[in-house]
Amino acid sequence: MADTTQYTEDNIRSLDWKEHIRMRPGMYIGKLGDGSAADDGIYILLKEVLDNCIDEFVMGAGKTIEINIKDNAVSVRDYGRGIPLGKVVDVVSKMNTGGKYDSRAFKKSVGLNGVGTKAVNALSTAFRVESHRDKQMKTAEFEQGNLVQEEGPVETSRRRGTKVTFTPDPSIFKNYKYRSEYVVRMLKNYVYLNPGLTIVFNGEKFLSENGLKDLLEDNNPVEDMLYPIIHLRGDDIEVAITHSRTQYSEEYHSFVNGQHTTQGGTHQAAFREAVVKTVREFYNKNYDAADVRKSIISAIAIKVMEPVFESQTKTKLGSTEMGGGLPTVRTFINDFVKTKLDNFLHKNPDTAEALQRKIVQAERERKELSGIRKLARERAKKASLHNKKLRDCRVHLGDMKKDRRLESTLFITEGDSASGSITKSRDVNTQAVFSLRGKPLNSYGMSKKIVYENEEFNLLQAALNIEESMEDLRYNNIVIATDADVDGMHIRLLLITFFLQFFPELIKENHLYILQTPLFRVRNKKKTIYCYSEEEKKAAIEELTGKPEITRFKGLGEISPDEFKFFIGEDIRLEPVMLDKAMTIDQLLQFYMGKNTPERQKFIINNLKVELDLAE
Template sequence: MTEHTQYTEDNIRSLDWKEHIRMRPGMYIGKLGDGSSQDDGIYILLKEVLDNSIDEFVMGAGKTIEISIQGNKVIVRDYGRGIPLGKVVDVVSKMNTGGKYDSRAFKKSVGLNGVGTKAVNALSTHFRVESTRDGKSASADFEQGELKAQDFLDETSRRKGTKVSFVPDESIFKNYKYRHEYVVKMLKNYVYLNPGLTIVFNGEKYYSENGLKDLLEETINDSDKIYPIVHLRGNDIEIALTHHKTQYSEEYHSFVNGQNTTQGGTHLAAFREAVVKTIREFYGKNYDASDVRKSIVSAISIKVMEPVFESQTKTKLGSTDMGGGLPTVRTYVNDFVKTQLDNFLHKNPQTAEALQRKILQAERERKELSGIRKLAKERAKKASLHNKKLRDCRVHLGDLKHNRRLETTLFITEGDSASGSITKSRDVNTQAVFSLRGKPLNSYGMSKKIVYENEEFNLLQAALNIEESMADLRYNNIVIATDADVDGMHIRLLLITFFLQFFPELIKEGHLYILQTPLFRVRNKKKTIYCYSEEERKNAIEELKPKPEITRFKGLGEISPDEFQYFIGEDIRLDPVMLDKDKSIEDLLSFYMGKNTQDRQEFIINNLKVELDIVEK
């Protein structure tokens, strides 16, 4: 008879607050990551501290927030009311302690209900909080959530407010670094949502006067707008919208109580519906919803009492009510858009005409595409039954309840050997592989028709599930994994062209990456080090001397599946593909992929970096 394990009181252990956070960090801050993605944990840590300072500004206390990131150390200083001095330790280290539980003080706050700074504290090797109010000051120092020192000053000349500094724990966030672009994007969103607030980051000032209008001005180049931005504000709602000349898809920036709800939710669904309804009624035509919304670039922000989100990191609003005796979110958004947008179109006939021309153009294009779309869908249906190009994973971005959804990754590879290596060494739960056959088509200047006519593009679009909208995207990270040689670079450029031409928001929203692969392997009998640069190679040789074995990798196909697991596992290195806001997508594409060979040749000659093969003597 098999012996059963005893189940007694000894089996049940209660974790203290910091142990629980350190053991299950994903529950509190989403995925960990190394900073190459904008939703990596190190940015959530900054955001959680910052949200408390923003709440102070919203309450009318303190108009400036100062942030400094030097290496791995983050400092956030506000000039709000300061944490009550007797509670400085409790607020950052005791669960269920915080001002947010008292709805009177924080009617429409954004912070994590008092969990935020505690999570930051538990996940930092060093965490310090200082609070100053009424000419007195209190501070506390922690290491991995453990209180190490406290101080209380009866008299100080410091200005009131709170200062928090922390260093994320390297044993949890491996090989991480803060990327300036991602921090700036987050801070800009904060100032757009809080006109009048100044954020100073490493000496640079960020400020907005016109809220979401400024956000769209930043997002869309003047030459790409079909009509000037429509900007409408109400008590608890603000919207801004225009249509893009060449972009095919819909683009939305949505916020609730200052929180960027990247997955949308009830407010965004209501907004998309309200825009269509209002426009149909204004023109007295039953336009197809997809024609009205095609190429829209817009932003919506609402304030809700005690919002309910569908995940701990608050990326999707689940609330159906506005709270405080107001109607449902859907009714509130619908009524606002119906009244305000309708009034605006009546007062601005030029905008109304430009918008109608855009809708009619979208209708023509859709009708031209409908036949070929039908054919392509049938082809894709057959292909998906035996889609040899896609080796899928089990978890997808849309699985909102799954704690690994943000890790979901699609690798786009070239050739059988590379895709074979990745397929054999990938994590089947979160990593999928799509293999290309040779070089993809140069899609520059082509219409959407080509996406359906070209089998490879059609299958890639189907794999990503983005034909109708970005809301159904199946993978959080799309990683181009090609060789670092001339052919690999060309394939990379052709794929980026495809995404820029037809799905630019994939890039704008930070989903597209290039996989970094090691150039060298340096090893001796005891240790192997993979090196991504000449400097790393020199350091490895120094570490493993006297005579390590050095291998130079030429392509992904050369790397064995056993080794591949080290480059696509927790030590994966990704380079995000980012857009320069000063260049329109059209300008970028025509420069790199158009017929201006002379300009491009000069650019390449002036910017050429020669990487020589290093031969070991």
């Protein structure tokens, strides 16, 4: 038996750069995931490569970026300056190597630490980089970070620039697939922030002339906007603001140096504060901050010298300084908003009047709600002492220092058997369960009052901690886990209606999912395979040969806790709930959840699917 008390130099193991990235990928790219969430690792890999192309554009080199994704192989081509030929291998495989350490070449870039492309290289089964400059080309090919081939420099007639091709490693990113909706959203953000840039993705062109104004218009129907978008630009800052007629919550899109800071940070906090301060001073009334910001839809982008982010994936700004001799982030944003927004409101009395009406209406609604809210809070406090609905987990989204906070998940289930199975098989650190009692209320067309009056909705709101704002959201993933039968589908629809009606940004910001559960279990004495479709079942029968045992699952309650852990562990399959830009939220809810119309009946008949039970 080994002597465990010995602790010598032999116990100290030094990992080389690629081993360290492969062993601790979360340190470099956040969570892994399978591509069902917008912040999953495979999108971060694409973003890390893209950031380098964007920095080239910002430096005035190359106005077009071409991206192709086919069968999980990704290629990104820019027409920038090209990596210096002698450094092609070093830049993608040596830590602390990169042009961004030299601030003369990259003044306000995102990827300051030079880790990005190395992480992509280490986490890919195949990685190829080619650089074209001075009519010469150099290429290097890697596998899992190991250099396998190096060629050049050789003469070439191709345009200058860099091309990176990679395939994420399926042993690290399990069952992954790129979803074009998430890729398109990321690319649109890049073009909004970089007018003049064209990105071509699988043959489709994306470009923007009006920056953040286009962002708000692409994400929200113009007819839902209370007044035309206020679009203000300055050196190192751009903002766009409007208010929604129907949305209850606040909506912010914030960016630093072209980086989408999905979790906000010092710049977003300063912007929220500056809007309230300016509005109060303009109307000379001490309006409540919540009334000013209620229903706001806005975007802010700033450029900072050497930004400090709170994580490697750069989703939250920690910097308080603008750098380059400028005032603090807070003062800079405050001064800009105060001057520009105040001027705008003076010059546009119609907008100023519409905004004031909205604030007064929000104030009236808040006062009407305050009594109900107080009662609901007292009820929730009592209920939370013996609340059987929420079985909480230990790590939450607000726990900034815990690696696993992005995995924090709330399963919303219906019925004791399903809740019991998930509760017994969940990871108590990161997975919580909220149990519904029967079908929730159809909240379509109801006011916010119902959220407080209906005990179930009030407790769900309290569990998520989103009453005041999305910033306090406790779980990164909210997963509706219901049976795949008619009742289960109806519950899904009622829950989605609730979120669309009162908290649409949960869906807009990709926090809401449907849990996919297997339809079949195919097994023999040696192996068990869970199948999510007829095709998977056929493949499993072929693989196991002979006459394997086939079971069809009709509901979550039929799946034992021992088995359930396989479906909510690392192989969990989630289907994101996404909004279609073609329909406004109001039109969507009216069609599906309003009065039964001939149009809806026709739609149901035309789309009806009859499923045969093929389990025999």
